[in-house]
Amino acid sequence: MTSHAKTRPQRRVAAGLLCIGAGALALTSCSSGGTASSQGTSGGKGGKVKVALILKEFTNPYWISMEKTAKQEAAKKGIELQVTAGKSDDDTTSQITQIEQAIAAGDKGIIISLNGDAVNNALLKAKKAGLVVVAVDTPPIPASVADVTYATDNTQAGTLDGKWAAAKLNGKSADIAMLDDLSDQVITVDVDRDHGFLQGMGIPVGNPNVNGKEPKSGQYTGGKGGSYKIACQQPTNGSVTGGQTAMETCLSKDSNINLVYAINEPAAQGAAHALKAGGKTGVTVVAIDGGCSNLSFVSSGQVGATAGQFPGKMASEGVDAIAQFVKTGKKPTNQQGKDFFNTGTKLYTDSPQSGVSSINTKAAAKMCWG
Template identity: 45%
Template sequence: MNRNRHGGLRRTLVATGALTIGAALALTGCGSGDGSDADAVGVTLIVKTTANPFFVSMQEGAEAAAEEAGVELTLAAGREDGDEDTQIQAIENAVSRGDKGILITPNGPGVEDALIQARDAGLYVIALDTPPSDPEAVDITFATDNFLAGQRIGEWTAAQLGGDRAVIAMIDLFDDKVVSVDVQRDQGFLDGMGIDVADPAAYGDEAETGRYSGGEYEIVGHEASQGAEDGGRTAAENLLSINPDINVVYTINEPAAYGAYEAFEAAGATDDLIVASVDGGCAGVAAVTEGVISATSQQYPVRMAELGVEAIHALATTGEAPETSEGLDFFDTGVELVTDQPHEGIESITSTEATDVCWG
C-alpha cells in the first residue's frame, strides 16, 4: 500500500532506535497562539522518556516552535525506555483529538502499527532522532547521521592513539534488541578507526583483533549500558575484568560515558585513557572540558523538534511537505565533533564553542 498521500519524498528507512532509560508519563496540553479550535494546527510530540536531557530539550524546542507558529502542542513520554504501550496510547489520543501530525522518538517496533493507523487517519508522522524499522510507519525522519557521528569520534580516536595499540571497550545500548542508533554509532566508530566492520547492519561480527588505520587493535568486547550512567559503570567493570589494559572506550551516549569513566577511575586506569561518545549535551561538553570525555559528537535535538513542528504547521497551512536531505533517506539535522585535542585534517570544534550550542 502506498501511504505517501502527503506528497513528501519517501525513502527506505532502517531499524528503530532508543537512547536512554526511565521516565514518568508526561501528557501535557500546551495550547499556543490565538486561533480558534476549529482551525488550530494540533501536533503531538511523543518522546521515549523524560529521564534524559536530550528528550527534555526536544520538548523545550517543540514548545518554543509551537508558540512561535501558533500550534496546539501536546507532549507525551514513555514511562521508561522501551515503554511502547504508553506511546501507543499517546498516538491513539492524537488521532482522537484530530491532530494534524505526530512527532515521535519510537520506543520500539511495537508502536509502528499505531503509527501506520495514524497515517491512514490522515496524520503526518515524523520520526525524530531515529527511523522506525518499517519505512511505512512514518512520512519522514529528522535525525542525526548516526553512522557519521560514530565515524567522527572513530577517526579522532585513531589519530589520538598515534599508532599505539588500541585495546577497545565497546559500550553499546542494548544486547537484547537491535536498534538503529546502537548499530550505526558502534559501526561508524569502528569504521572511523579504519577497522573492517564486516556487516555494517550488525555489530559484534568484526574481527576481535587486527589492524586499525594506525596500528594493531583488540576489541575486548561489547557490553550493554541501557544508555545510563549505572549501566555504563557496570559495562566498564565487566570489560575491565576481562582485560585491565583497555585504553579506548566507546560509549553509545554521554551518560554511559560518565559511568564508564567512574569504573576506570576506581580501577586507577585513567592514564592515557580515551573516552569517545555521542550526544553533545551541556553536561557532556563540560566533561570534555574536564577531560572525562576525550571527544564527543554533538547532535541537535532542539533543532529536530523545532523543524518537526514547523514542518507539520507548513504542511497544514500551505500543503508543502518536507523532503529528505540530498543523498540520504532522512533529513539530516547535523553533527559536530567536539574535542579540546584537535588533529590536523579532522574537523572539530572546541568545548568552549560547543557550549554556545549545547542542550540540557
C-alpha cells in the same frame, strides 16, 4: 541518546495535569502508563491545531531539551502540543498507546523518537488516518513509516569519534570497550553510531545491520594504523548507571582497555566514573550527544571527544513541518537520496587531532544544548 530504529509511550492526561522537569532532573511519571505534559495555543481554522510529541523517555537531558524547544516553536506556530514519553529507551508499549491516543484526539500530526519498530504498525495507522508522521533522532525501519525524519547522521557522528580516536592512538594498539544502547533490540541509532565508530577507526563492521559482528581482533587502518581487539561489548540503556555497570563488567574481563566507545554522553560519564573508581588512567573515552553538562567532562579529559548533535533543530523542524502541512496540505519529505533529513553534527574536543575537524569546548559552549 540517539539514534534507524528497530523497536521502543505514555498515556495522555487531562490538560490540567502536567509533569514539570527542569535542567537535567528526571521528570516524575504522571501515571502508571507514563508521563505527559501539554502546551496549548489557538491556531488553525476552526480551532486549535493539535500535535503529539512522543519522546523516548523523560530522564535524559537530551529529551528534556528537545521538549523545551518543541514547546517554544509550537507556541510561535499556534499549535497545541501534547508531550508524552516512554518509561525507558525500549518502552514501545507506552508509545503505541500514545500514538493511538493522538489518532483518537484528532491530532494533525505526530512527532516521535521511536523506541523500536514495534510502533511501526501504530504509526502506519496514524498515517492512514491522515496524520503527518515526523520521526526525530531515530529513523524508522523502513524509512517510509514516517513522512520525514529529522536526525543526526549517526554514522557520520560515530565516524568522527573513530577517526579522532585512531589519530590520538598514534599507531598504538587499541584495546576497545564498545558500550552500546541495547542488546535485545536492533535500533538504527545504536547500529549506525557503533558502525560509524568502527569505520572511523578503520575496522570492518561485519554484518551491516547488527552490532557485534566485526572481527574481534586485527589491524585498524585509521590514523597511523595499528593492532586492535574488541575487549567487550555491553548494553548501557543510554544511562549513567548503565554505562558504569557496563564499564565495570568490561574491566573485569580486560583491565588493559585503553579506548572506550559510548553510545551517548550519559553512558560515557558512567564509564568515566567506573574508570576513576577502578584507578584507571590513560583511557580515552568517546561519545555522541553535545550536551552542555558534558563539556566539563571533555575539558577535564574524562571524555576525550564527543560528537555534538542538535536535538532542538530536530524538534523545531518537526513542528514547522506539521504547521506547513496544516497551512498548505504539503507533506514534508526526506533529503534527496537519504532516508532522513540531516540536522548536522560537530566534534567537540580540547585535544584536536590532525586531519579531523573539531571545535574546542569554549566554542562548543555557544552551541551545546541543555
